[in-house]
Amino acid sequence: MRLWHKLAIGSAAGILLAGGALLVLDAADRAFPPPLDKAAVVSPEVLDADGQLLRAFATPEGRWRLKTVVADVDPQFLRMLVAYEDQRFYDHRGIDIWALGRASLQFVRNGHIVSGASTLSMQVARLIEPRAERSFSAKLLQLARAVQIERRLSKEEILDLYLTHAPYGGNLEGVRAASLAYFGKEPRRLTVAEAALLVALPQLPERRRPDRNLNAAQEARKRVLDRVAVAEAVGDGEAERAEAVAIPPRRLQLPALAAHVGEAALRKEPLVLKHRTTLKKQVQQGLESVARAATTKLGPKLSLAMVMADAQTGAIVGEVGSADYFDASRSGWIDMTRVNRSPGSTLKPFIYGLAFEQGLVSQETIIEDRPADFFGYRPRNFDMSYQGDVTVREALQLSLNVPAVKLLDAVGPSRLLVRFRRAEVRPVLPPNETPGLAIGLGGVGITLKDLVQLYTALANRGQPARLGDGVTGTPGKLDGEPLLEPAAVWNVADILSGVIPPAGAPQRGIAYKTGTSYGYRDAWSVGYDGRYVLGVWVGRPDNSAVPGLTGYGTAAPILFEAFARSGIATTPLPRPPAGAVRIAQAELPISQRRFALNASGLLVASSREPAPQIVYPPEGAHVDLGAKGGDLSPLLLKLQGGRAPFRWLANGKPLPDLSRRRTQQWLPDGGGYSKLTVIDSVGRAASVGVFID
Numbered sequence: 178m179r180l181w182h183k184l185a186i187g188s189a190a191g192i193l194l195a196g197g198a199l200l201v202l203d204a205a206d207r208a209f210p211p212p213l214d215k216a217a218v219v220s221p222e223v224l225d226a227d228g229q230l231l232r233a234f235a236t237p238e239g240r241w242r243l244k245t246v247v248a249d250v251d252p253q254f255l256r257m258l259v260a261y262e263d264q265r266f267y268d269h270r271g272i273d274i275w276a277l278g279r280a281s282l283q284f285v286r287n288g289h290i291v292s293g294a295s296t297l298s299m300q301v302a303r304l305i306e307p308r309a310e311r312s313f314s315a316k317l318l319q320l321a322r323a324v325q326i327e328r329r330l331s332k333e334e335i336l337d338l339y340l341t342h343a344p345y346g347g348n349l350e351g352v353r354a355a356s357l358a359y360f361g362k363e364p365r366r367l368t369v370a371e372a373a374l375l376v377a378l379p380q381l382p383e384r385r386r387p388d389r390n391l392n393a394a395q396e397a398r399k400r401v402l403d404r405v406a407v408a409e410a411v412g413d414g415e416a417e418r419a420e421a422v423a424i425p426p427r428r429l430q431l432p433a434l435a436a437h438v439g440e441a442a443l444r445k446e447p448l449v450l451k452h453r454t455t456l457k458k459q460v461q462q463g464l465e466s467v468a469r470a471a472t473t474k475l476g477p478k479l480s481l482a483m484v485m486a487d488a489q490t491g492a493i494v495g496e497v498g499s500a501d502y503f504d505a506s507r508s509g510w511i512d513m514t515r516v517n518r519s520p521g522s523t524l525k526p527f528i529y530g531l532a533f534e535q536g537l538v539s540q541e542t543i544i545e546d547r548p549a550d551f552f553g554y555r556p557r558n559f560d561m562s563y564q565g566d567v568t569v570r571e572a573l574q575l576s577l578n579v580p581a582v583k584l585l586d587a588v589g590p591s592r593l594l595v596r597f598r599r600a601e602v603r604p605v606l607p608p609n610e611t612p613g614l615a616i617g618l619g620g621v622g623i624t625l626k627d628l629v630q631l632y633t634a635l636a637n638r639g640q641p642a643r644l645g646d647g648v649t650g651t652p653g654k655l656d657g658e659p660l661l662e663p664a665a666v667w668n669v670a671d672i673l674s675g676v677i678p679p680a681g682a683p684q685r686g687i688a689y690k691t692g693t694s695y696g697y698r699d700a701w702s703v704g705y706d707g708r709y710v711l712g713v714w715v716g717r718p719d720n721s722a723v724p725g726l727t728g729y730g731t732a733a734p735i736l737f738e739a740f741a742r743s744g745i746a747t748t749p750l751p752r753p754p755a756g757a758v759r760i761a762q763a764e765l766p767i768s769q770r771r772f773a774l775n776a777s778g779l780l781v782a783s784s785r786e787p788a789p790q791i792v793y794p795p796e797g798a799h800v801d802l803g804a805k806g807g808d809l810s811p812l813l814l815k816l817q818g819g820r821a822p823f824r825w826l827a828n829g830k831p832l833p834d835l836s837r838r839r840t841q842q843w844l845p846d847g848g849g850y851s852k853l854t855v856i857d858s859v860g861r862a863a864s865v866g867v868f869i870d
Contacts, residue, residue: 437498491642491652517622521692536815691728789819804848
């Protein structure tokens with residue numbers, strides 16, 4: 178009995194001692210945790226709308242360390258990594274006892290290290306807490322840290338840390354940075370040869386760098402592929418074939434797209450590690466390649482900027498802030514998409530749109546291009562010549578200044594700026610000046626981004642979109658009233674799509690307008706199809722004059738090349754809305770056959786206030802509103818002359834409300850012949866008969 182008593186007491190004491198030891202170890206573990214917080218320091222990334230990497234920023238110590246998780250990496254690479262580095266990774270708890278025993282026995286027998294026993298967990302411990310010396314105490318600490326890490330993290334999380342922090346030579350850390358630098362691609366899809374190289378490099382990253390020592394890299398890769406476990410992981414014969422594949426001899430630059438957008442993202446949210454933008458990587462690459470090519474042709478100190486936006490969603494899909502971000506001679510650090518500059522003639526389409534909307538002109542209306550004096554303001558054409566009588570269509574396509582100012586005088590500069598506010602765009606007027614006729618020729622300041630935002634209305638049937646800033650701003654269609662009515666928008670697009678492309682540029686089915694500011698300081702070109710708007714600016718950031726700089730000769734070729742290199746297929750321009758049609762000059766109402774102003778700036782029609790006249794639809798017109806399909810669209814009605822308010826009647830039945838506008842919409846009850854009448858406030862009337870198809 179005494180023996181059993183002693184055994185019981187001894188067992189109890191042993192349990193108490195073991196328990197006490199565990200408590201001590203647990204307390205030590207809590208008191209001295211592994212520095213996992215250091216592992217959280219990674220490179221901030223700027224991503225496109227689909228999550229693709231646009232650019233990364235180095236860590237504070239200058240490392241390219243891109244956060245990587247298991248899902249980011251080819252599964253075959255993971256199998257090869259575990260097979261080569263730590264075959265029992267999923268079975269041990271941080272320390273591989275069998276590998277440790279084997280390595281110790283080999284050391285005793287041979288007097289030097291034959292094989293290592295470091296597990297992936299131990300390597301992670303060394304990576305997040307590096308030590309300069311290779312001492313026995315350092316190895317013991319590494320063993321302890323590996324156990325601590327295993328207690329806190331799952332196997333997948335440990336792999337995540339290794340994939341992020343493994344060294345690959347120079348300032349490259351992590352599998353993603355290495356794959357981008359050596360292969361130019363993300364590591365989601367790797368060949369056997371690529372995966373083997375990425376497995377081999379971290380053991381001696383500086384000695385095995387392919388860009389410094391190609392032979393050492395080849396030998397290291399061969400050792401990985403010759404390992405039996407690796408060969409089994411990749412399949413029969415794959416290792417032999419991979420050995421014959423050449424290793425890239427140079428290091429590539431990591432993606433460095435959208436410099437200005439990236440800097441803006443970092444300034445706005447400096448603590449965020451992944452910044453999602455609205456950009457599209459393919460579009461951004463195309464625009465930047467065009468910018469680089471254009472830079473070689475531009476003169477010294479010249480810069481350029483581009484903005485491409487989706488007119489339906491408002492998303493900025495491509496943005497170039499300067500010719501070269503790092504070129505100090507061109508002030509490349511200045512984001513010229515956000516700088517107010519004179520827009521030249523690029524605002525003219527909106528003047529013409531208002532004139533179409535108010536029924537003042539049609540495309541074939543004759544307008545004079547001759548010297549004119551507007552109370553001391555005497556606009557002149559760019560080439561200092563005059564064309565005489567031209568159609569409105571020709572005046573806009575040729576970007577003639579005098580006709581544009583005449584129309585702006587008729588519609589009113591203030592009304593034009595009010596329309597711009599519908600697009601949340603407010604051009605900057607010169608100090609202490611009210612809106613004047615000079616704004617039609619560039620006498621205001623506007624940014625390239627705001628100009629593109631205005632043009633989204635022309636690509637989107639009159640409804641503008643908010644572009645945001647490409648980073649944190651919220652793009653989207655603007656609610657409220659359209660900037661212009663759909664019929665007016667169609668007329669503008671019909672004219673601008675007929676402008677001849679620059680020499681050598683392909684016809685892409687886009688509508689575009691160019692502009693050159695006073696003194697040859699800014700060259701502009703803005704183009705659009707049925708979905709996307711692209712704006713181009715060229716000039717000097719210091720606003721100096723550049724002789725010979727023009728929108729058509731300098732900016733327009735870049736516009737067409739950028740559209741082609743963006744990778745986006747051309748979307749056809751919108752079809753004409755119901756009732757919109759180009760009417761021949763001979764078929765126009767008399768009041769629309771010629772546009773002219775008298776010395777007082779009034780429309781020449783009569784010395785007295787003219788009677789109302791319906792200018793659209795014309796007498797006897799057949800208008801297709803979809804009557805055959807049973808789903809009728811409204812008919813746009815336009816008039817000239819008369820005194821507001823106006824009362825419209827359709828087939829003798831008055832429309833619901835009086836209107837002070839010279840445009841109105843009417844929804845017919847059905848197809849066939851209808852008679853439309855308008856009566857002004859003093860009882861004068863005009864009528865037309867039309868056929869609704």
